Amino acid sequence: xxxxxxxxxxxxxxxxxxxxxxxxxxxxxxxxxxxxxxxxxxxxxxxxxxxxxxxxxxxxxxxxxxxxxxxxxxxxxxxxxxxxxxxxxxxxxxxxxxxxxxxxxxxxxxxxxxxxxxxxxxxxxxxxxxxxxxxxxxxxxxxxxxxxxxxxxxxxxxxxxxxxxxxxxxxxxxxxxxxxxxxxxxxxxxxxxxxxxxxxxxxxxxxxxxxxxxxxxxxxxxxxxxxxxxxxxxxxxxxxxxxxxxxxxxxxxxxxxxxxxxxxxxxxxxxxxxxxxxxxxxxxxxxxxxxxxxxxxxxxxxxxxxxxxxxxxxxxxxxxxxxxxxxxxxxxxxxxxxxxxxxxxxxxxxxxxxxxxxxxxxxxxxxxxxxxxxxxxxxxxxxxxxxxxxxxxxxxxxxxxxxxxxxxxxxxxxxxxxxxxxxxxxxxxxxxxxxxxxxxxxxx
Amino acid sequence: xxxxxxxxxxxxxxxxxxxxxxxxxxxxxxxxxxxxxxxxxxxxxxxxxxxxxxxxxxxxxxxxxxxxxxxxxxxxxxxxxxxxxxxxxxxxxxxxxxxxxxxxxxxxxxxxxxxxxxxxxxxxxxxxxxxxxxxxxxxxxxxxxxxxxxxxxxxxxxxxxxxxxxxxxxxxxxxxxxxxxxxxxxxxxxxxxxxxxxxxxxxxxxxxxxxxxxxxxxxxxxxxxxxxxxxxxxxxxxxxxxxxxxxxxxxxxxxxxxxxxxxxxxxxxxxxxxxx
Amino acid sequence: xxxxxxxxxxxxxxxxxxxxxxxxxxxxxxxxxxxxxxxxxxxxxxxxxxxxxxxxxxxxxxxxxxxxxxxxxxxxxxxxxxxxxxxxxxxxxxxxxxxxxxxxxxxxxxxxxxxxxxxxxxxxxxxxxxxxxxxxxxxxxxxxxxxxxxxxxxxxxxxxxxxxxxxxxxxxxxxxxxxxxxxxxxxxxxxxxxxxxxxxxxxxxxxxxxxxxxxxxxxxxxxxxxxxxxxxxxxxxxxxxxxxxxxxxxxxxxxxxx
Numbered sequence: 017x018x019x020x021x022x023x024x025x026x027x028x029x030x031x032x033x034x035x036x037x038x039x040x041x042x043x044x045x046x047x048x049x050x051x052x053x054x055x056x057x058x059x060x061x062x063x064x065x066x067x068x069x070x071x072x073x074x075x076x077x078x079x080x081x082x083x084x085x086x087x088x089x090x091x092x093x094x095x096x097x098x099x100x101x102x103x104x105x106x107x108x109x110x111x112x113x114x115x116x117x118x119x120x121x122x123x124x125x126x127x128x129x130x131x132x133x134x135x136x137x138x139x140x141x142x143x144x145x146x147x148x149x150x151x152x153x154x155x156x157x158x159x160x161x162x163x164x165x166x167x168x169x170x171x172x173x174x175x176x177x178x179x180x181x182x183x184x185x186x187x188x189x190x191x192x193x194x195x196x197x198x199x200x201x202x203x204x205x206x207x208x209x210x211x212x213x214x215x216x217x218x219x220x221x222x223x224x225x226x227x228x229x230x231x232x233x234x235x236x237x238x239x240x241x242x243x244x245x246x247x248x249x250x251x252x253x254x255x256x257x258x259x260x261x262x263x264x265x266x267x268x269x270x271x272x273x274x275x276x277x278x279x280x281x282x283x284x285x286x287x288x289x290x291x292x293x294x295x296x297x298x299x300x301x302x303x304x305x306x307x308x309x310x311x312x313x314x315x316x317x318x319x320x321x322x323x324x325x326x327x328x329x330x331x332x333x334x335x336x337x338x339x340x341x342x343x344x345x346x347x348x349x350x351x352x353x354x355x356x357x358x359x360x361x362x363x364x365x366x367x368x369x370x371x372x373x374x375x376x377x378x379x380x381x382x383x384x385x386x387x388x389x390x391x392x393x394x395x396x397x398x399x400x401x402x403x404x405x406x407x408x409x410x411x412x413x414x415x416x417x418x419x420x421x422x423x424x425x426x427x428x429x430x431x432x433x434x435x436x437x438x439x440x441x442x443x444x445x446x447x448x449x450x451x452x453x454x455x456x457x458x459x460x
Numbered sequence: 461x462x463x464x465x466x467x468x469x470x471x472x473x474x475x476x477x478x479x480x481x482x483x484x485x486x487x488x489x490x491x492x493x494x495x496x497x498x499x500x501x502x503x504x505x506x507x508x509x510x511x512x513x514x515x516x517x518x519x520x521x522x523x524x525x526x527x528x529x530x531x532x533x534x535x536x537x538x539x540x541x542x543x544x545x546x547x548x549x550x551x552x553x554x555x556x557x558x559x560x561x562x563x564x565x566x567x568x569x570x571x572x573x574x575x576x577x578x579x580x581x582x583x584x585x586x587x588x589x590x591x592x593x594x595x596x597x598x599x600x601x602x603x604x605x606x607x608x609x610x611x612x613x614x615x616x617x618x619x620x621x622x623x624x625x626x627x628x629x630x631x632x633x634x635x636x637x638x639x640x641x642x643x644x645x646x647x648x649x650x651x652x653x654x655x656x657x658x659x660x661x662x663x664x665x666x667x668x669x670x671x672x673x674x675x676x677x678x679x680x681x682x683x684x685x686x687x688x689x690x691x692x693x694x695x696x697x698x699x700x701x702x703x704x705x706x707x708x709x710x711x712x713x714x715x716x717x718x719x720x721x722x723x724x725x726x727x728x729x730x731x732x733x734x735x736x
Numbered sequence: 737x738x739x740x741x742x743x744x745x746x747x748x749x750x751x752x753x754x755x756x757x758x759x760x761x762x763x764x765x766x767x768x769x770x771x772x773x774x775x776x777x778x779x780x781x782x783x784x785x786x787x788x789x790x791x792x793x794x795x796x797x798x799x800x801x802x803x804x805x806x807x808x809x810x811x812x813x814x815x816x817x818x819x820x821x822x823x824x825x826x827x828x829x830x831x832x833x834x835x836x837x838x839x840x841x842x843x844x845x846x847x848x849x850x851x852x853x854x855x856x857x858x859x860x861x862x863x864x865x866x867x868x869x870x871x872x873x874x875x876x877x878x879x880x881x882x883x884x885x886x887x888x889x890x891x892x893x894x895x896x897x898x899x900x901x902x903x904x905x906x907x908x909x910x911x912x913x914x915x916x917x918x919x920x921x922x923x924x925x926x927x928x929x930x931x932x933x934x935x936x937x938x939x940x941x942x943x944x945x946x947x948x949x950x951x952x953x954x955x956x957x958x959x960x961x962x963x964x965x966x967x968x969x970x971x972x973x974x975x976x977x978x979x980x981x982x983x984x985x986x987x988x989x990x991x992x993x994x
Binding site for chain 2: 742743745746747749750753754756757758760761763764767801802805806808809811812813816817818821824827828830831833834835836837838839840841842843844845846861862864865866868869871872897922925926928929932933943944945947948951958961962964965966968969972973976977980983984988
């Protein structure tokens with residue numbers, strides 16, 4: 017009996033307050049910056065870079081395979097060990113992997129507070145400003161795109177501070193349409209609604225949609241939100257600027273409109289049980305006129321619909337209004353703090369985003385975030401490029417709402433599911449999310 | 461110098477030591493450590509803060525957690541009650557009629573128990589895909605529950621068959637002589653004889669109902685919304701995705717406590733019933 | 737005499753539930769076969785060869801370690817008297833009821849501090865610990881059923897406890913040991929949560945975990961996913977079909993003796 021008590025005491029004594037030394041993130045970041053160098057990869061000796069990414073869909077899969085192969089051809093001393101996962105699986109497993117002993121060198125860490133913010137807070141990502149200067153990335157991207165990947169070292173400020181990743185591709189969430197079913201693309205939001213009603217009458221699925229994976233709902237909501245809310249309003253909220261709120265009349269109108277569309281049956285029946293990929297596959301087989309989707313689907317949809325594929329931004333309230341759309345850039349490539357080859361890793365991500373890479377991206381059916389002379393050949397691809405240019409010039413890109421707080425991804429995806437299922441009125445939707453948001457901003 | 465068997469021997473401790481050391485290190489110590497962690501609020505990276513029993517209070521006060529435990533209670537009906545009923549039905553049928561190929565039947569019915577839950581989840585997700593039930597707010601939990609039923613009724617059947625085969629034929633003959641039909645024979649002879657087996661089945665299926673991380677993670681991830689969250693999934697979610705390690709540990713400890721209480725309770729009731 | 741109607745009804749009911757048990761399995765097989773080459777693509781693209789190898793390695797290690805330790809500990813519980821045997825047995829019983837969900841969180845952080853996460857040890861040691869609890873319980877029941885006369889005879893011949901165990905009793909233990917081996921193998925092979933948390937390195941992934949990520953990447957190609965699922969399930973199912981007597985007997989008697 018006595019030794020049992022002794023055992024218990026020993027075990028408890030071994031537990032102190034959990035959690036390692038808090039470590040000064042700012043100091044560590046400084047040290048990391050000072051040791052960052054631009055190097056010649058060929059002289060780096062035998063190196064294996066472990067890279068975690070989610071480039072698994074058509075166009076992305078092709079570009080990363082091509083670029084990885086080219087990098088290894090150019091530098092035979094480097095082996096790239098690639099671990100590819102779906103977007104959801106990557107987000108779920110990233111924190112555990114990056115904080116472990118055998119952390120990967122390069123990871124795609126989603127922008128925003130849920131993923132990148134948490135990793136920065138734990139000091140798990142390496143700041144890249146020294147590399148930014150050495151490789152000249154500031155000339156490669158417009159400021160707004162670089163800012164999306166910035167955090168203060170304590171992760172309290174999002175949208176400015178140190179740079180923690182760079183992205184390959186631009187992203188727009190817009191309206192893909194089937195030219196055979198939509199000979200005359202709608203120019204205003206009201207025209208779009210009329211087209212949806214007409215499609216429903218004809219027995220088509222107006223907007224093909226699958227929300228089993230939960231996150232596509234964010235796109236549906238923000239697509240409608242842009243008709244009512246100003247980009248600056250949404251940006252202030254996402255970056256937690258003073259006084260920003262989610263519980264606004266514009267957001268309530270957007271929520272009500274989305275719910276109305278769901279009730280009118282404008283979306284795929286039983287959409288909460290349909291996966292994201294099966295959904296766009298259905299659209300590719302001609303299920304209906306429209307699909308709210310991201311430009312990452314361009315390659316796969318072009319393979320399905322060929323020249324019958326069209327792309328447009330969700331039309332504004334008034335014809336001729338400045339363009340605005342949900343979007344930004346693809347998941348940035350970041351370097352982990354525990355990487356033993358940060359300089360080679362930096363050269364690798366520079367390679368993935370240089371002008372040559374931009375050409376490869378276009379050839380494989382993707383939209384590069386960097387300006388390039390290469391041009392796509394298919395009509396839908398040209399439309400995507402034109403939209404990207406217009407959004408850049410008009411500063412019309414609206415960031416994803418799930419960036420806003422560490423838990424917002426979980427909260428807004430669940431809330432949109434409830435909203436579209438008709439289980440929550442618009443007012444409860446906006447005030448509920450505002451409450452969650454305030455819990456976080458109160459702690460900043 | 462030889463000792464007669466049965467006298468206390470010190471060498472027994474040597475035989476026990478390696479196994480017990482492994483068990484203590486990787487089962488008992490972590491359990492106590494979990495209890496310790498549950499008293500803190502910790503994000504897993506920076507130092508944690510002491511919060512005493514707050515995490516346990518949250519289990520009752522937070523609506524999300526109450527809902528998760530509530531879903532577990534619902535799943536108990538699908539994972540335990542339904543398979544037991546089906547198992548009794550099948551065992552009753554198999555024992556009363558003359559069935560050829562009982563071994564083959566047992567092999568087939570027991571098969572779902574043997575397949576990895578990950579495979580079961582992937583399979584059933586494919587099956588449910590065209591119905592869309594897994595995305596329906598009201599149907600998702602029963603849909604998940606039915607998978608649990610499918611997995612378990614082979615186990616209960618096999619358990620009850622073994623129990624039934626121990627019942628002396630004379631009892632059945634006596635009942636038939638009295639003119640008892642199938643139903644009466646079942647309630648008068650079979651069911652009372654199976655009390656022990658029912659307790660075992662209840663124990664095993666209850667534990668399975670409370671431990672169903674694999675199934676939820678791979679079919680619905682707790683969705684749609686939060687319609688299928690369960691405590692096991694919340695442990696994973698909060699510890700490794702959310703940064704609430706202390707809270708997750710508290711939920712885990714609660715799960716262990718619930719399993720313990722239910723197991724002891726079930727077997728107490730069975731013992732008492734057996735004695736009457 | 738039961739009448740023909742009941743006979744038919746019983747057969748129908750049993751047949752129906754047998755069909756329900758088989759139907760999903762059949763669906764997976766049919767789906768996988770629907771696309772030629774799905775198995776080879778799953779194998780190469782899905783890296784299932786690597787995953788199966790990891791699963792075998794872990795399962796064999798866990799079975800080996802826990803079997804030996806369980807036989808030793810069960811021997812002590814079953815055939816020796818010592819102070820604290822009641823208490824220790826209850827502790828063991830308690831441990832059997834502890835779900836992995838309760839210990840996974842501290843296990844992760846402790847093993848990480850020891851640098852063991854992302855190694856096979858992180859999968860082997862905890863599962864061996866849990867299996868030893870079950871195995872000890874199981875072997876104790878067997879040892880208690882060994883006729884005393886046998887042990888006494890060996891003792892009178894001057895045999896030590898060690899040689900009594902391995903030369904005299906063990907040959908009788910083969911069926912019990914086989915059942916334990918088969919059950920521990922199945923539970924270890926099918927373990928998912930532990931692998932999900934402990935292992936991030938792709939080369940160490942066990943089969944069920946590999947299948948989970950494969951599902952995430954293959955939401956459109958059902959045949960490929962079905963092929964992967966079959967690859968993961970087959971080894972245990974094969975072992976089951978050959979040794980199903982032991983499987984079933986194991987779950988029954990072990991459970992009842994609890």
